[in-house]
């Protein structure tokens with residue numbers, strides 16, 4: 001599929017260059033993604049998400065560490081319409097893993113082993129996120145045999161990388177919005193606004209939502225502000241599978 005990107009330098013923006021990328025979505029939107037296995041915190045976030053009709057995507061790692069209560073909460077999260085996605089069995093750096101043990105071992109241990117545990121409990125992830133965002137072209141090609149899309153991280157100030165322009169993405173670069181990213185709220189809200197104006201979907205990444213003392217947290221207040229902006233602009237809340245090939 002040919003994607004036509006119309007990139008225009010518009011203005012100086014938060015100390016870096018603002019670029020617009022023309023999207024082809026019928027309805028602009030945002031996608032919240034949450035990584036790892038902070039089930040209890042996400043569960044406490046559900047009233048906020050559900051009150052605005054937000055559907056998030058939860059990329060689960062270390063499923064074998066979850067206790068029965070957490071598994072039940074994850075089932076409830078799924079039942080509320082959120083997407084349960086996959087983030088490996090043990091959360092290793094996959095690039096290093098392949099270098100040390102090879103691709104076959106990675107597939108067996110870090111993909112199939114974790115997936116089968118989730119499958120046994122009724123979870124069938126179709127989208128994937130890389131631990132630490134670490135990936136290679138070879139990994140992308142391999143993972144895309146198992147998943148509809150892979151999500152890495154946007155470690156740059158080129159925010160257009162985090163804007164999905166179609167519903168048929170295979171690689172997404174999520175924009176970190178945890179406090180560790182040090183992105184001001186004004187920047188994030190501006191990007192939501194850009195996504196609206198340009199008909200695309202801003203993909204964001206969070207970890208904890210309710211754990212004082214960690215930098216890797218997007219508080220409910222932060223989420224609420226972003227959600228309110230999207231609601232005010234009549235944007236849609238996409239799960240990742242809805243914008244994946």
Ligand SMILES: [Zn+2]
Nearest residue numbers: 035036131132
């Ligand atoms: Zn992770």
